[in-house]
Amino acid sequence: MSEPMITLTGIDKFYGDFQALYDVNAIIEAGEFFSLLGPSGCGKTTLLRTIAGFEDVSKGDVLIDGNNMAGVPANKRPTNMVFQSYAIFPHLTVAENVAYGLKARGLSKADIGPQVDAALEQVGLTGFGDRASHALSGGQRQRVALARALVMKPKVLLLDEPLSALDKKLREQMQSELRALQREVGITFVLVTHDQEEALTMSDRIAVMFDGRIAQLDDPQTLYRRPVNRQVADFIGIMNFLDVDVKEGTGHSFELNIAGLGQVEIPSEQAPGGRGSVVGIRPEMLTVLTDGQSSEREATGEIKEQSYFGDMTYYDIKLDGVDTVVDISMRNSAGMPQLDVGDTVRVGWSSESVVLLK
Amino acid sequence: MSWRRSEAAQGLLLVSPTFIYALLLLAAPVGMVVALSFWTQDYLTLDRTFTLANYREAWGEDIYQVLMFRSLKLSMFVTAVTVLFAFPVAYYISFYVEPRKKPMWVFLITIPFWTSYLMRIFLWKVILGYNGVINGSLLQLGVIEVPLNWILYNQNAVVLTLAHAWIPFAILPIFVALEKIDRSFLEAAEDLGEGPVRRFMNVTLPLAMPGVIAATIIVFIPTIGDYVTPRLVGGPNGLMISNMIELQFKKANNAPLGAALALSAMFLVTMVALIFVFLNRKYLRTRQ
């Protein structure tokens, strides 16, 4: 990654007495696919709209490509937006929609035509130019909105929950298309989404937001494996939380006594939020051990529930000695023995799969 | 300068021409009428000393008392008749007309309202008159031998004509309120074993009450101001307070008394309307 494209420093945003953003700091790099992820009402859309210029910041600075955007209205910013509702102009044809911004720029008809055609080709809508826009399907509207923004060759493309109105299958197809498109055009994409899977599959980096603050800003792998606190860990994927006694170890490490799993020493990298009070471990990092299998570390427990999902089986296992029930997900393979509710099993885990959380 | 800056200021700026227009042409003139009602006029000269004489006359003289009382009575009667007839019509459209055809029905209900106002009233005179449509038909059918003379030039004729003029305005709010009722409420009531009458009284009517109240207000208040209907179909005993107001302002040239009468009528009507809304406040609270 190279130059910073967007620099956000110390951004506060108030609506009357309500504070929507608290001291937001982030650097989004040029050519990056960046996502703002969080539950509804966390301020992610507000943050996107401050970048677009639809909202003023109450405090702090928005820099785009090195230029401070204070006082620059949305129509003068080098950003373009794909709206959640797509905001396709219903009184214009597809081509007129795509040409809208170029016309506003004062380009001649001769210049506009080829650019519009190219943009429509880019999003797979060649030949749709003369269609009335209100006759389009949801997926087609989405593509028109993309073409209309991309034809402007913005430095940053802002996408506000662009896939939330589509059904599951189309959404998954559009995710990979969007990602491919971003690589092809090399423009910085900033995506707002509440869907953690969508953010993980598409993004180079993700800012997870809660209550107007960025809780963690990392690449998808780090975010999944090393969440900084319980809230982030809970929002992204499934996480088992276990009580723990923590002792400061020698050097950069912690000595943990995890309820139901036992003693372990971990390096401070596995405590990204510092000295926490709970341990997280992902369901797929736990294994139900069969006879003859062994693991770095082992515990025992009783199967309380099991659900069969074809390729996977999910177990709820109560660990011996504590009340904690953990989720374990296992890929089904040929050698798996038949297990029943009530069976006592050995549970395998490794020291590097636990993370200490605030 | 951003898209949303000083949203309140922009809204205010935008609405101000319309608001100022209403202030200048409604609030200021009404204020002037209030002032005028405390003055006196002798032919063309206006005496600007404060006096309650006009109100004393408006509230004290028999003729004004009779007219005021009759106007209130007639307006209430018109309102009651209108709303009572409007409800079943609104109910029919809401519950028995195919959803696709509802807009057309609403349109049909409003069309007669756009017939020339004066012609509409006049035609009631033709329908109800001594040689009118009703008497003609009844004579032809042999139901009566002498034309009925009690159907025109009296208060009944005024009520009928006004009810006809205002019924679209009563149907629409009731229809809207009925449309808003979630049909699953009614199904739930039926499921719980309530019969049609109890279901109507316990579920439909209370939920439709906001529309009924709106209809009542919409009909009641403006009705008091109509001076054309009483004049054309009311006969001598069908005249209302607005005829007197018109008379004072036009022929009698006593605008201050006219102003006092108009304001008194407005005051009475508003009071009655407020009492009505107050008595029904429980229906309004649940929906807000």
Place this chain on the structure above:
Amino acid sequence: MKRAPLIYTALIALFMLFLYAPAILLPVFAFNSSATIAFPLKEFSTEWFVMLWQTETLHGAARNSLMIAVTTAVLSTLLGILAARASARYSWPGQRPMMGFIMLPMVLPEIIVGVSLLVVILQLGFDLSLWSIVLGHVLMCTPFCIAILSSAFMNMDQSLEEASFDLGETRFRTFWKVTVPLVMPGIISSLLISFTISLDEFIIAFFLAGTEPTLPVYIWGQLRFPQRLPSLMALGTILLVLSLVLLGIAEYFRRKGAARTGQTDAGGLI
């Protein structure tokens, strides 16, 4: 959907007859050759329409009414656009009482509007003219325009304007290129409705008319003369047809607007 009991449907039919009775009788008498407005009818005739054509005073009144109605329609729609846009798009302290006050003429007895304007105009020493009627009609029609235009503005997706702004248009040009075309059906039906209301309004016009009458004021004056009645029926018929055509157009545009902003249509004109 259940079927209505037959007796209920029959009563509704009877009600519709009552509702339409004057509107049906109007053309019946207009095309009846008899000089008295009564049954039985004589033969079909268009003489009353011919008579209208020859009545000079009527033409003057018609011109006045047209002038007033057109001016009223334009002014009240303009005022309506401003207020409807403001209330649909912005919020400000005191919004509800302010909008309530603007909408007040909708429920106020027209005689109050007429009387108070009369008092002001005379007290300020102005003469009554066609303009005083325009002032009153604009006051009365604006709430109707706002009611129509508000739904047009509110049904428009706000991000459409943002999208235009985002694509580099100025706010002013956004208004003309996006907002106005999308609310145009609402504007047209607002123009037509206020035109129709003004054309037919009598109570205010009667108070504020100076020496020049409007069409309803003229009709009022003629109602006293029995020999004029048949031609008034003809005039009423023409006005009814005109109103219906205009309202039909207004309704068409209103629905077209509803369809274009992509929602299902439920309400009527008011």
